[in-house]
Amino acid sequence: MAGALDREIDLALALADAAGAVIRGHFRQRVAVIDKADASPVTIADRDSEAAMRRLIAEAFPEHGILGEEHGAERTDAEFVWVLDPIDGTKSFISGVPLFGTLIALLKNGKPVLGVLDQPISSERWLGVEGRPSTLNGQPIHTRACETLDTATVFTTSPDMFKGSDAEAFARVRQGAKLVRYGADCYAYGLCALGFVDAVVEASLKPYDFCALIPIIEGAGGIVTDWQGRRPGLVSDGRILACGDVVLHEQILDRLAGP
Secondary structure (H helix, E strand, C coil): CCCCCHHHHHHHHHHHHHHHHHHHHHCCCCCCCEECCCCCEECHHHHHHHHHHHHHHHHHCCCCEEEECCCEEECCCCCEEEEEEEEECHHHHHCCCCCCEEEEEEEECCEEEEEEEEECCCCEEEEEECCCCCEECCEECCCCCCCCHHHCEEEECCHHHCCCHHHHHHHHHHHHCCEEEECCCHHHHHHHHHCCCCEEEECCCCHHHHCCHHHHHHHCCCEEECCCCCCCCCCCCCCEEEECCHHHHHHHHHHHHCC
């Protein structure tokens, strides 16, 4: 796969540049916030940055499919599909908090093979490509060893994302962890790839929330699965477990499964 994706990598980086230019122009400005049907917020920065990325994809690879949070799906049965979340963490964005990111994934036959996490305010860019080491701003990165939950730092965006039995499952993880923190959205996964966070446990996610993060964490030495231990892609139940250490991953899977 390495080498075969060089053009796609160049495009992914160009997509991040284009999205970042739009987002920076709206950050900490008085932008209108619209509530979508699911009560999640969206702004002109979300919509315009995704539109800019979609235009570049159509110019470079018109045969590729696209799935974006704001502008829907096109040709998702194609061999290659781009999965875009222009601002993962819109609630942070509209609050003026720079803990959000642009997520850009490329899937081949439903499998994530390329991922970018771009934080356009702090100028941090994670890149993961199947078969290559993951990088932050061009420098190789690696997760840290953490084999036991009682020594682990665990993140999730919000406890409100867990309902019913999912809430009970997360409570079992929370009770055994050394430190549990909330917030950060996709940025927490970037910190996991850097070795500052040991696990991210989430539910109720869509493919554009996590597909880009899989190659990044895997290329840094970690693992991303659903709560049953399966590698997620376009088909997923939205329950995600990312870990920097495969031994810790097994422990958390056991906690999620039940007593």
